[in-house]
Amino acid sequence: MSENYNDKLQELLNTQKAMEDAMKDPQNTVITKVLTFYIDDQVYGIEIPDVIEIIEVPPITAVPGVPSYIKGIINVRSKIVPVVNIRSRFGKEEIPFNDRTCIIIVSTGDVSVGLIVDSVADVIPVTEQHISKTPELTGVNSNKFIKSILEMNDGIKLVLDVSKLIDEHASEENK
Amino acid sequence: MAKVEPGMESMLEMYIFETNTLLEQLDEILLRTEDANVFSQEDINEIFRIMHTIKGSSAMMGFENLQHLAHKGEDMFFVIREKPEIAKDAHFVYELIFEVSDLYKAEIEYIQNSGDDDYTPTDFSDTFKKLEEATEKLKAMENGTAPAAEGAVQPAASAAPAGNNVEGSMTVRVFFEDGCKMENLRAFLLLTKIKEEAEVISCTPPDVESNADTAKDIVENGFLVTFKGFDGNNDSVLKTIEGAVNVESYEVIDTPAAPAAEPAPVSAPSPVQAAPAPATPAAPATPAKAEEKAPAAPAAPAPAKSAAKSAVTKAQEDIKKASGGQKQSLISVNLSKLDTLHDIVGEIITTESMVIANPDLEGLELESFSKAARQLRKLTDELQDTVMSIRMVPLAGVFQKMGRIVRDMKIKLNKEAELVLEGETTEVDKSIVDNLNDPLMHLVRNCMDHGIEDDVNVRIAEGKPEKGTVKLSAKHSAGEVIITVSDDGAGINCEKVMEKARKNGLLTKPESEYTTKEIQNMILLPGFSTNDTVTEYSGRGVGMDVVRSNIEQCGGTLTVESEEGKGSSFIIRIPLTLAIVEGMKLKVGSTIFTVPISSIKESLMVANNQLLHDTKQGEMIMIRGVCYPILRLHEKFNMPTEVTNLEDGILLLVDVGGKNVCLFADKLIGEQPVVVKPFPKYLSQYNIKAEGLSGCTVMGDGTISLIIDVNNLIS
Secondary structure, eight states, X not given: OHHHHHHHHHHHHHHHHXXXXXXXXXXXXXXXXXXXXXXXXXXXXXXXXXXXXXXXXXXXBOOTTSOXXXXXXXXXXXXXXXXXXXXXXXXXXXXXXOTTOEEEEEEETTEEEEEEESEEEEEEEEEGGGEEOOOOOTTOGGGGGEEEEEEETTEEEEEEOHHHHHOTTTTOOOO | OOSSOTTOHHHHHHHHHHHHHHHHHHHXXXXXXXXXXXXXXXXXXXXXXXXXXXXXXXXXXXXXXXXXXXXXXXXHHHHHXXXXXXXXXOHHHHHHHHHHHHHHHHHHHHHHHSOSXXXXXXXXXXXXXXXXXXXXXXXXXXXXXXXXXXXXXXXXXXXXXXXXXXXXXXXXXEEXXXXXXXXXXXXXXXXXXXXXXXXXXXXXXXXXXXXXXXXXXXXXXXXXXXXXXXXXXXXXXXHHXXXXXXEEEEEEEEOOOOGGGSOOTTTOOOGGGGTTOTTSOOTTHXXXXXXXXXXXXXXXXXXXXXXXXXXXXXXXXXXXXXXXXXXXXXXXXXHHHHXXXXXXXXXXXXXXXXXXXXXXXXXOOOHHHHHHHHHHHHXXXXXXXXXXXXXEEETXXXXXXXXXXXXXXXXXXXXXXXXXXXXXXXXXXXXXXXXXXXXXXXXXXXXXXXXXXXXHHHHHHTTOOSSEEEEEEEEEETTEEEEEXXXXXXXXXXXXXXXXXXXXXXXXXXXXXXXXXXHHHGGGSTTOXXXXXXOSSSOSSOHHHHHHHHHHHTTOEEEEEEETTTEEXXXXXXXXXXXXXXXXXXXXXXXXXXXXXXXXXXXXXXXXXXXXXXXXXXXXXXXXXXXXXXXXXXHHTTOOOSOOSTTTSEEEEEEEXXXXXXXXXXXXXXXXXXXXXXXXXXXXXXXXXXXXXXXXXXXXTSOEEEEEOHHHHHO
């Protein structure tokens, strides 16, 4: 009985020590957290500080005279927020909304925008060792929205640069 | 140096507001008197009052430079008050006072904008000197024109020390509230007030205005003042003293009763003359003497005293009555509070619709509910009207400021012109008034600089009066305020405009295709100025497009109308209220549009045989003999809908500024007051406004409706 108990205690202490060691290693310090979501099978991420909330898709009011990837405006508790379909923003074909489709409201500065995504996945902590630098591949369109690339155990995740995504002038298609 | 003494910060905002208001009043009086070329006694008193108040409050806030500035100005007007005629044709007086007023405004703005520690008082010594010179000049003029008057003043002044003996005078000792600070200035303000109603014969201590040390004497011994009411009635003066700020108590110490008992007022240099002797600052002693004197005063002092006392009691009662009867009926409110109130009312209206038009209630017969709902709607309507009316202010304030601009430019440009105001009582939302100031100023300057001819002979040759006219008018019209700035000057020279546009590369199509109206409106383009040289007032080419963008910011439009040789008009149209409009909801496909009711003339169903087609296959409809073009909203906004046959949908005849068009929609849904919200910032990079949409609104069920701006839709 008591031996059993001691074993358990030892085990717990070991885990704690391992965690503490991991914390001491700068490579393992959690820098930021990232909300991940799916577009097709690719996982994208947005840094948590940029995210305001995640909502279901409400009725969207279309607005004339805007690019086709801006689907219109929605009412989020009496605030009018424009919504962008990430699929068409990235030049992919739009798919009909299903019950996993949702809108991530992001904001930089005083501009809020809703992003339509296929589905949200998880919130993951990111440490230094996960980040691999964005390759400087000029001329590749989808690259300019990418802030960093995360190499995780379960695959590669692309973290989006929200301010570039929102700021039209910086992300104007190369014509 | 800290801006204001600790503890005074809260007063600063009030001080700034009050002083600015006073300066505006001052400008107004000066403009009026300059036009009339004479100072009435009333005007001078008013100017004095303004100067005094500014001086007093500046001193209280510790802005010494401003205090002195007002003091010097006062000195000048002191001379004018003695003899108002000398100010006739003395334009330097006006120049100087306007300069003082400007310095004040600049300094106050500086105080307002500078941080607590980076404020250094501006040095006004140049202006002081000018003011002193002007005062001397006026004095010289006064002496020159009326030596007799000067002579008359002298004996009066020398008689003043003998004050206590003047027939019908009264001496009062005033004590101020404990710890109210700067008693000398308060005494001085009180003195000024008394001066409005009575002749002040003497006061002790005498030099309260300039000598801060007297404050201590006043605390200890009170402030002694001898006066004589203009109309022989000293009671009203007592009332004034009673009502003055910070006056703790006062006592009447000497009331010479019967004229017979008095020595001849001016002639007799009686022993008393030495007693109050204002020159000696032996203040503690003086009141004592005066007090001693009181019982010893001639004839029947006791009855007189009691009579005075009863008068005082009566006066106090009167004051009580007066203050009970007429409380001040105006308050000033922070605008941000009104904005919040306004927002809340907007939310209430939205929420009200949410409740009344709730989908849960659909199909239910609820008699008592709808009765209550109607009652609620009535009250919210009233609430909204009241809130709107609180925010409404007349345009008079903005208009009158333009008087100053016209005056200054008249002198600088050496042109004869007058400003005519019309409909200045028209009320618009406060936020709009604030946004109108700069555009109007630009437009008035433009009229003065470009509009009115440089050469009077040109005007005479054209058969126009020598004096040019700049007219500012405002009126309400169908949910809009129309403000017109017009002049009777040279008008817009189309050739010159064209030439300039060619030079600046502003032309976008062949020259022959431009209509006169288009050419005239080109002056509103950025980077356009026909003035050959840059002047202080205009010619930099930034004016008009800034004016236009300022006006567009508050939802308005700017157009130009001009006839060469006759003059030009700049017409500003601004929506009366920015935030809440009565709207008609239309359905087009799955989208709900809202059209402001003010622009709808009628709605109608059509039969195909009423339709006409022009050569470009444009659709038109004949209604009561008039032909109107049809605009299909689903085509215009590219919204898919099943209703494409005109017979199945509904036509809405809209009218904006005389232009009519029929809008085609699927169906009408109903009327509803809507709270206009601007499109989100993210979308401002796309020109949605040009598409004919002015904003959006949240409807009762939480969905969004787009608000159609008929004016932009048509053009």
